Amino acid sequence: MIFRRTTGSFLRRLIIFCLTVMLLGCSVLGSAVCVQAAPDSESRAVIVLDPGHTAVMSGGTEPVGPGSKEMKAKDTSGTRGVSSGMREYELTLLICFKLTNELRRRGYKVVLTRDRHDLSLSCIERAQIANNAQADAFIRVHADGSESRSARGAMTICTTSRSPYCPQLYPESRRLSDCVLGSYCSVTGAKNRGVWETDTMTGNNWAMVPTTLIEMGFMTNPEEDLLMASEDYQELIVQGIADGIDAFFAAGVL
Numbered sequence: 073m074i075f076r077r078t079t080g081s082f083l084r085r086l087i088i089f090c091l092t093v094m095l096l097g098c099s100v101l102g103s104a105v106c107v108q109a110a111p112d113s114e115s116r117a118v119i120v121l122d123p124g125h126t127a128v129m130s131g132g133t134e135p136v137g138p139g140s141k142e143m144k145a146k147d148t149s150g151t152r153g154v155s156s157g158m159r160e161y162e163l164t165l166l167i168c169f170k171l172t173n174e175l176r177r178r179g180y181k182v183v184l185t186r187d188r189h190d191l192s193l194s195c196i197e198r199a200q201i202a203n204n205a206q207a208d209a210f211i212r213v214h215a216d217g218s219e220s221r222s223a224r225g226a227m228t229i230c231t232t233s234r235s236p237y238c239p240q241l242y243p244e245s246r247r248l249s250d251c252v253l254g255s256y257c258s259v260t261g262a263k264n265r266g267v268w269e270t271d272t273m274t275g276n277n278w279a280m281v282p283t284t285l286i287e288m289g290f291m292t293n294p295e296e297d298l299l300m301a302s303e304d305y306q307e308l309i310v311q312g313i314a315d316g317i318d319a320f321f322a323a324g325v326l
């Protein structure tokens with residue numbers, strides 16, 4: 073009898089143990105399937121891409137940040153490729169179109185601040201598009217220019233921890249800037265010029281979401297200009313920025 077009771081109790085425990093393992097297994101499997109199969113657009117991160125400059129410049133000035141008395145031009149003409157002849161606004165839109173396809177392929181929701189050249193758009197308006205979309209990341213895409221033809225390399229720009237406009241965004245904007253620049257430089261091989269923290273960029277100051285501005289390279293450097301104008305290198309640019317966005321969200325989840 074004692075033996076039977078012990079055996080019965082052992083069997084009961086074994087059955088309970090097996091059922092628990094099965095239930096746990098199912099729930100883990102279930103949640104994994106849920107994550108993969110979730111078709112709802114609600115749960116997808118929203119990326120707002122801002123192709124720098126445009127063919128139709130906004131005239132006039134606007135406050136450099138919310139509540140600021142300091143005024144800056146609503147837009148500038150941007151730079152131009154010394155070898156390719158390409159305008160900065162052409163390159164930035166081309167890259168943003170390709171980046172849109174890649175990010176959508178990776179499951180992100182993407183909103184563009186502009187999808188054509190003949191649209192005048194001030195820096196505040198660009199930021200407001202990101203704010204209205206409640207962007208999880210606002211990526212501003214630019215190329216650099218310099219009087220020195222030897223200047224080359226990439227950098228990202230974010231607001232500072234002492235920003236009078238959006239200090240609470242500093243940790244995330246800095247992390248986004250680090251992720252995007254790190255991936256970009258490792259994939260493209262571009263020289264890493266570091267993250268520039270400044271509160272002088274109107275489009276960054278008005279954004280109330282994690283924001284970075286990437287300067288992809290110098291269009292005034294003959295070699296870097298030709299690289300950025302080539303399709304092969306553009307694929308690397310897109311890969312680098314998209315990997316940086318992935319890294320930003322992967323680390324954010326942890």
Ligand SMILES: [Zn+2]
Binds near residue numbers: 124150160214216
């Ligand atoms: Zn620019």
